[in-house]
Amino acid sequence: xxxxxxxxxxxxxxxxxxxxxxxxxxxxxxxxxxxxxxxxxxxxxxxxxxxxxxxxxxxxxxxxxxxxxxxxxxxxxxxxxxxxxxxxxxxxxxxxxxxxxxxxxxxxxxxxxxxxxxxxxxxxxxxxxxxxxxxxxxxxxxxxxxxxxxxxxxxxxxxxxxxxxxxxxxxxxxxxxxxxxxxxxxxxxxxxxxxxxxxxxxxxxxxxxxxxxxxxxxxxxxxxxxxxxxxxxxxxxxxxxxxxxxxxxxxxxxxxxxxxxxxxxxxxxxxxxxxxxxxxxxxxxxxxxxxxxxxxxxxxxxxxxxxxxxxxxxxxxxxxxxxxxxxxxxxxxxxxxxxxxxxxxxxxxxxxxxxxxxxxxxxxxxxxxxxxxxxxxxxxxxxxxxxxxxxxxxxxxxxxxxxxxxxxxxxxxxxxxxxxxxxxxxxxxxxxxxxxxxxxxxxxxxxxxxxxxxxxxxxxxxxxxxxxxxxxxxxxxxxxxxxxxxxxxxxxxxxxxxxxxxxxxxxxxxxxxxxxxxxxxxxxxxxxxxxxxxxxx
Numbered sequence: 008x009x010x011x012x013x014x015x016x017x018x019x020x021x022x023x024x025x026x027x028x029x030x031x032x033x034x035x036x037x038x039x040x041x042x043x044x045x046x047x048x049x050x051x052x053x054x055x056x057x058x059x060x061x062x063x064x065x066x067x068x069x070x071x072x073x074x075x076x077x078x079x080x081x082x083x084x085x086x087x088x089x090x091x092x093x094x095x096x097x098x099x100x101x102x103x104x105x106x107x108x109x110x111x112x113x114x115x116x117x118x119x120x121x122x123x124x125x126x127x128x129x130x131x132x133x134x135x136x137x138x139x140x141x142x143x144x145x146x147x148x149x150x151x152x153x154x155x156x157x158x159x160x161x162x163x164x165x166x167x168x169x170x171x172x173x174x175x176x177x178x179x180x181x182x183x184x185x186x187x188x189x190x191x192x193x194x195x196x197x198x199x200x201x202x203x204x205x206x207x208x209x210x211x212x213x214x215x216x217x218x219x220x221x222x223x224x225x226x227x228x229x230x231x232x233x234x235x236x237x238x239x240x241x242x243x244x245x246x247x248x249x250x251x252x253x254x255x256x257x258x259x260x261x262x263x264x265x266x267x268x269x270x271x272x273x274x275x276x277x278x279x280x281x282x283x284x285x286x287x288x289x290x291x292x293x294x295x296x297x298x299x300x301x302x303x304x305x306x307x308x309x310x311x312x313x314x315x316x317x318x319x320x321x322x323x324x325x326x327x328x329x330x331x332x333x334x335x336x337x338x339x340x341x342x343x344x345x346x347x348x349x350x351x352x353x354x355x356x357x358x359x360x361x362x363x364x365x366x367x368x369x370x371x372x373x374x375x376x377x378x379x380x381x382x383x384x385x386x387x388x389x390x391x392x393x394x395x396x397x398x399x400x401x402x403x404x405x406x407x408x409x410x411x412x413x414x415x416x417x418x419x420x421x422x423x424x425x426x427x428x429x430x431x432x433x434x435x436x437x438x439x440x441x442x443x444x445x446x447x448x449x450x451x452x453x454x455x456x457x458x459x460x461x462x463x464x465x466x467x468x469x470x471x472x473x474x475x476x477x478x479x480x481x482x483x484x485x486x487x488x489x490x491x492x493x494x495x496x497x498x499x500x501x502x503x504x505x506x507x508x509x510x511x512x513x514x515x516x517x518x519x520x521x522x523x524x525x526x527x528x529x530x531x532x533x534x535x536x537x538x539x540x541x542x543x544x
Contacts, residue, residue: 010159011121012176020179023218028162028171031211035168038204039154042514045236049269055236057394061202061243071306072245075253076227078136078145078190079105082254082308083347083363084356086144089113089433090124095131098144101353102360106131106144110173111151111197112443114433116521118159125176132181135190146185147229149195150174153204154515158525170208175215182221192221193253194228198261200236202243209248224250229310233258234265238294239394241301252307255298256349259286259312261445262294266402267452268514276402277460278453281417283407286312286339290405293398299344311340311348315440316355329439330358338362351434351441408465409457414474417450418482418503425499426491429524444517447503451516454507472508479504498523 013021049055057065064070087107088094091114098106108128114120131146150173151157156166157173174194182192196208212226228251230237230244237244245252263284270276278284286292295312302309314336316329333355340348341362350359420437424447427435435442456462457470468474479500486496502523506516513519 009122011118011157012125012160012172014118014122015125015176016179020175020219024160024167024172024175024179025162027175027211027214027218028167030214031171031207032162032165032168034207034210035153035171038201038207041203042154042200042236046269046514050272054396055239055269055400056396057239058243061240064246065242068304070246070249072249072252073224074306075308076191079193079227079253079308081347082310083367084360085147085256085310085347085349086353086356087113087149087313087349087351088353090127090148091120091433092123092127095127097353099131099134101144101356102142103144103350103353103356104347105147107147107149107195107349109149109443111149111155112433112445112517115428115431115524116151116155116157116169117431117524120431120433121159121173125180128177129180129184132185133188135185135188145190145193147193147195148173148177149197149231150177152198153207154198155518155521158521171211174211175219178212178215178221178226179219182216182219182225186222186225192226194226195256196228196230197258198233199230199244200234202240202247205230205244205247209251212251227251227253229254229256229308231256231258231261232294232298233261235262235269235399236265238297238399239396241297241394242305245301245305245307249305254308254310254346255302256310257295257298257312257345258445259284259291259295260315260449262291264445264449264452266290266400267449267456268512270400271452271456271512272459274460276400277409277456277462278402279405279407279409280413281449281453282413283405285406286336288402288405289398290401293395293401295340295343295345297394297399302346303344308346309344311337311343311345313349313351314355314359315351315442315446317352317436317439317441325439330355333358334362338365341366351443409462409470410465411468414454414457414464414470415478415482417454418478419485421447421450421454421503422482422486422496422499423491425502425520426486426495428520429495429498429527430492444520448516451503451506452512454503455509455512458507475504475507495527498527 082104084103085105085107086098086101086103087109088098090108090110110124114124135146151169153170155169157169158166160167160172178192185191199205216223228248232255299309314333316333337348337359347363348359423437424435424442462470502520506512
C-alpha cells in the first residue's frame with residue numbers, strides 16, 4: 008500500500024510538496040527553537056509580556072480583518088470530531104454550523120488512517136455549497152501542529168512537517184473543488200504560539216496556493232488560542248493573518264496544559280485537580296475575555312471552548328444533568344460575548360445552540376448586546392488595550408485541592424487513552440467525557456507537577472515516586488482485568504511514567520507516542536462493529 012501522502016497526490020503534487028518542505032523547513036526549525044529558548048527563559052525566572060515590537064499593531068484601532076465568507080458568517084455551534092467516515096456521517100446529520108474534521112488530537116496518525124481521513128474530507132467537500140444552510144455544516148479541517156513531523160514522508164532523508172503535509176494534501180485535493188462549489192478551503196490552525204508562527208502559516212498557505220494555481224488568499228483560517236504565549240500576542244497574530252482569519256477559538260484544556268508546560272516548575276503555580284478549572288476563575292476568565300475583546304475590536308468571530316461532556320442514549324437523569332451543565336456553560340459564553348462554541352458530541356449540538364439563539368433574539372428585539380468584557384488594561388493615552396499580564400498567569404484564586412482521586416483519575420484516563428490510541432482509537436468516552444490526546448497531555452503534566460513539588464495531597468499523603476508506582480500498579484491491574492492488550496499497556500505505562508518522573512518533561516508526549524506507534528506498525532483495520540462503536544463514542 009502506498010503511504011501517506013503519496014497515495015493521494017500525483018507526481019507533480021508530490022514534487023511541489025517536497026519543494027515547499029525544503030523552502031519552509033529552516034524557518035519552521037527556527038520557530039521551534041524559539042519556543043525552546045522562551046521556555047528556558049521562563050524557567051530561569053523571566054515573565055511573559057506583550058512584545059514591544061507589536062505595540063503599534065495593538066495601539067492602532069483602525070484596522071480590521073477581511074470579511075468572512077458567507078458560509079462562515081453564522082457559527083453558533085461547531086462540532087469537532089475525528090476525520091473518519093463514521094464521525095463524518097454523524098457530524099453532517101448533527102445540525103452544527105461547522106464540522107471541524109480533526110487530523111490532530113482526535114486521529115491516530117497512521118498512514119492508513121491519514122489516507123482514509125483525506126478521502127473522507129474529499130467526499131464531504133464534494134457535497135458542499137457556499138450558501139449558508141442551517142442544516143448542513145460548513146467543512147473546516149484542523150491539520151496537525153507545527154511541532155509534529157510526518158514520518159511517512161521524507162524529504163532529503165528528513166521527515167517533513169506534518170502541518171505542511173496535511174495542509175497541502177487538503178488544498179491539492181479539495182481546494183479548487185470547494186471553490187467551484189461556491190465555498191472554499193477553511194482551516195483551524197492549532198497551537199499557534201506567536202505572531203511569527205502565524206506569519207509562517209500565512210507564508211506557507213500563500214506558497215501552496217501559488218504552486219497549486221489557487222486564487223491568492225482563498226484559504227481562510229481560524230486560530231485555536233490554546234497556548235499562554237499566544238494570549239500575549241493575540242492582536243499581532245490576528246494582524247499577521249488579517250487577510251485570512253475568520254475566528255479565534257478558546258481551547259481551554261490545551262490552554263491549561265500550556266500553562267503547566269510554561270510555569271509548572273514554579274511552586275506558586277501548582278494547580279489542583281482538573282475538576283477545579285471552572286471558567287469563572289480569574290486566569291481563565293481573563294484569557295477568554297481577551298479573546299472576545301480582540302475579536303470584537305478586529306471584526307473576528309469569537310468561538311467558545313469545547314465542552315468534553317458526552318450525552319447520548321435514552322433521556323434519563325444523567326443525560327438531563329449533562330444537558331443542564333452544557334446549557335449553563337454556553338449561556339455564560341453567550342453572555343460573555345462569544346458568537347458560538349465548540350462541542351465534541353453531536354447530541355449536544357442543539358443544547359449548545361439554544362443559549363446563543365436566545366441571546367441573538369434579545370439583541371434583535373433591541374434589548375442590547377452583551378457588554379464588552381474587561382479583558383485588557385490600558386497603559387496610557389494612545390497605547391490601546393494591552394493584555395493584563397498579571398491576570399493571565401494568576402492561578403492563586405483557583406479553588407480546590409490536589410487529591411488522591413485526582414492522581415488516580417489522571418493515571419487511569421492517561422493509561423486507558425494511550426492504550427486505545429496505540430491500537431488506533433483517537434477518541435474515547437471516559438467517565439462521561441469525550442477525551443482526546445489533549446487529556447493525556449494535561450493529566451501527565453499535572454502528575455509531573457505534583458511529583459516535582461512533592462505536593463501534599465488533600466487526604467494526607469505526599470506525592471512521591473513510591474506513591475506513583477504503587478498507584479500505577481493498581482491501575483495496570485485494573486486495565487488488565489478489563490482486557491487491555493498487554494503489549495500496548497506496557498508501552499502506555501512506559502510513556503506515562505517516563506514523562507512524569509523526567510527532570511524536564513517532554514513538551515508534547517504525542518511526539519514520543521508517535522515514535523512508539525511507528526515501531527508497533529500499522530494496526531489492523533477496524534471491523535464494522537468496531538467502527539460503529541467508535542462512531543457512537
